[in-house]
Amino acid sequence: MIISPDGGQVLLTLHRKIGRWLQTGGHIEPGDHDLPAAALREATEESGLPVIEIGDILLLSRHAVACGPVRPTFHLDVQFLAVADAGQRAVVSAESEQVGWFAVDRLPDVDDSVRRLVEAARAAL
Numbered sequence: 684m685i686i687s688p689d690g691g692q693v694l695l696t697l698h699r700k701i702g703r704w705l706q707t708g709g710h711i712e713p714g715d716h717d718l719p720a721a722a723l724r725e726a727t728e729e730s731g732l733p734v735i736e737i738g739d740i741l742l743l744s745r746h747a748v749a750c751g752p753v754r755p756t757f758h759l760d761v762q763f764l765a766v767a768d769a770g771q772r773a774v775v776s777a778e779s780e781q782v783g784w785f786a787v788d789r790l791p792d793v794d795d796s797v798r799r800l801v802e803a804a805r806a807a808l
Contacts, residue, residue, distance in 0.1 A: 684741060684762060684804040685726055687769040693801055694773055695791065696729055697781040704791045706762070706800055722763040730782060731774025738764035741803040744796070762800055764807045
């Protein structure tokens, strides 16, 4: 979860395939040395922000997803704190329809998992 240093804003992306506002994220790739490196790479790729500081793990989750040849297929998410200045201009990636900073008390239409992640990020600051 990319959050501003004061905890007042979070960066969300309108995911192209899922059609929902989510935190940045993705999968580990062969060049990633560890989980924080993968989190930083994905956050940078999906946000276009030039400066992001990766912090501690915020939440762990296991949930069913509708992809892969075997159903149900599960994702194991490791969700990190990421801090960035909200004055940085975000750039839409190929995986997103939109990307932008939102006040934590004025989030777009998000589900409970995103709300929990925002709360965890604010508590971790």
